[in-house]
Amino acid sequence: MKRLRLAHLPTPLVRPARLAERLGIELWVKRDDATGGAEGGNKVRKLELLLAAALEAHADTVVTCGGIQSNHARATALCAAALGLRCVLYLRVPGLAADDDGAGIPWSAEVAPLAGNVLLDRLAGAELRLITPASYRERDAVMARGAAALRAAGARPYVIPEGGSNGLGALGYVEAMGEAARQLAAGEAGGRPFDLVVHAASSGGTAAGVALGAAKHRVAGELRAFAVSEDAATTTARVVALLDEARACDATLGLPVRWSIDERARGPAYAVSTPEQREHIAAAARLGGLVLDPVYTGKAFSGLWDLCERGELRGERVLFVHTGGLPGLLAEAATFTDVC
Ligand SMILES: *Cc1c(COP(=O)(O)O)cnc(C)c1O
Numbered sequence: 001m002k003r004l005r006l007a008h009l010p011t012p013l014v015r016p017a018r019l020a021e022r023l024g025i026e027l028w029v030k031r032d033d034a035t036g037g038a039e040g041g042n043k044v045r046k047l048e049l050l051l052a053a054a055l056e057a058h059a060d061t062v063v064t065c066g067g068i069q070s071n072h073a074r075a076t077a078l079c080a081a082a083l084g085l086r087c088v089l090y091l092r093v094p095g096l097a098a099d100d101d102g103a104g105i106p107w108s109a110e111v112a113p114l115a116g117n118v119l120l121d122r123l124a125g126a127e128l129r130l131i132t133p134a135s136y137r138e139r140d141a142v143m144a145r146g147a148a149a150l151r152a153a154g155a156r157p158y159v160i161p162e163g164g165s166n167g168l169g170a171l172g173y174v175e176a177m178g179e180a181a182r183q184l185a186a187g188e189a190g191g192r193p194f195d196l197v198v199h200a201a202s203s204g205g206t207a208a209g210v211a212l213g214a215a216k217h218r219v220a221g222e223l224r225a226f227a228v229s230e231d232a233a234t235t236t237a238r239v240v241a242l243l244d245e246a247r248a249c250d251a252t253l254g255l256p257v258r259w260s261i262d263e264r265a266r267g268p269a270y271a272v273s274t275p276e277q278r279e280h281i282a283a284a285a286r287l288g289g290l291v292l293d294p295v296y297t298g299k300a301f302s303g304l305w306d307l308c309e310r311g312e313l314r315g316e317r318v319l320f321v322h323t324g325g326l327p328g329l330l331a332e333a334a335t336f337t338d339v340c
Contacts, residue, residue: 001171001250002052006079007035007044010179013189016288023308026317028189029290030180033297033324038120039078041071041324042199042206045172046164047079053168054085059158063147065090065139067271068130069295069328072163072203074117077126086155087126090143091118092136102142103149104129116331163203165238167245173209174216174246174253180319181217189319194220196313199321200300201225201261204238206323208246211239211256220319223259226303228296229270232263265303271295271328275338277302281329282339293325294332 012031020027035044054062062080066073066089073089080087090104093112099105107128112118121128135142139162147157160169184191197220201207207225214220227235239261247253267274273281273294280302284290292298304320307313 001049002056003048004052004055006039006048006051006082008040009035010183011035013180013183015189016290019284019288019290022283022287023305025308025313025315026190028194028317028319030176030319030321032176033322033326035324038327039075041075042173042321043072043075043164043324044079045176046169046205047075047172049168049172050160050164051079051083051085054158054160055083057156057158059085059156061086061088061150061155061157062160063088063090063143063150063157064160064164065092065136065143065162067092068094068112069117069271069331071117071296071325071328073126074120074327076160076164077121077124080126081124087124088129088146088150088157089121089126090129090131090136090139090146092133093130094133096130096132099131099135102131102135102138102145104131106130116327118331120327161203163205165203165205165242167242167247167249170205170209170212170242170246171250173206174213174250177210177213177217177219180219184219190317193218194319195222195316196220197223197319197321198300198304199225199323200228200296201235201239202227202229202296204235204242206321207239207259207261208242208256210321211259212243212246212253215255215257216253220257222257225259225261226265226300227261227263228266228299231266232261235261235263262303264306265299267299273298273335278336278339280305290322291326291329292322293329294335295328296325297323
């Protein structure tokens with residue numbers, strides 16, 4: 001399997017002692033927010049494989065998609081720039097009236113303010129095509145048409161699905177579990193497997209990779225992923241499909257660990273947090289120096305907090321995967337006045 005070296009690895013395995021004490025569990029955090037600088041987060045591990053495949057296919061342009069504040073789109077924009085690849089991003093804008101039948105309208109500050117991930121996308125020189133939520137539901141077709149138009153204009157596009165989540169991208173998280181296993185073998189984090197891994201799930205590639213990798217490398221007995229966009233049934237179906245896709249890419253993979261998708265931390269809507277979730281985000285920063293975001297990691301952490309409050313995890317060894325997302329927090333600064 002061809003893989004580029006894009007991430008800063010291994011990422012630290014840390015024990016936020018005061019936070020662990022507050023939660024009553026043996027909490028460890030895999031700092032995958034630190035897979036890079038501004039490009040950091042869980043998507044870089046997937047992009048190591050996906051962009052290797054793009055280069056192998058002699059692509060000169062990468063095409064991908066996401067919400068307007070997509071961390072995946074921003075990581076792709078920055079990594080593509082570093083590799084000298086052109087980058088085209090189809091980004092969903094809530095409330096956008098029309099988008100030229102899914103071809104997208106060009107970026108403007110009135111429609112998509114230069115904040116958080118959008119600022120970084122534009123700094124990296126990515127071409128933004130803003131599309132409606134209705135077009136976004138047909139994102140694979142939208143990107144296929146975009147790629148065909150690019151090809152007709154002489155470019156060599158490579159399309160990466162939402163979140164970098166296909167079988168190949170998921171292998172980035174199989175390898176992340178291999179990395180954690182090597183840290184345990186070296187005596188880090190108490191030197192023995194975790195009871196449970198917890199993280200946020202949206203497009204499902206991280207969960208599929210963690211479930212397969214935790215089994216292959218004996219890192220943990222179970223995965224609990226908190227759905228942050230679609231409901232549990234939809235997210236579960238995505239992960240099920242990706243488990244098969246990942247196994248088709250790597251025949252050495254066996255069965256995943258026991259896994260489940262928990263939808264109780266979704267909050268009011270994608271990217272909208274509750275006051276209680278913001279309290280938990282503030283607690284992580286104040287008791288652990290950990291900066292979580294209101295779209296992904298903050299919701300997963302809040303879900304973990306609630307499991308602990310209900311006494312479901314007393315004393316267990318839990319690995320929380322911090323998947324990044326800082327620019328998304330900074331873009332939502334105005335919603336944090338209640339806890340700051
Ligand atoms: C994309 C993302 C996730 C979810 O990962 P998936 O593989 O899409 O399920 C979690 N946290 C952050 C910060 C992300 O950007």
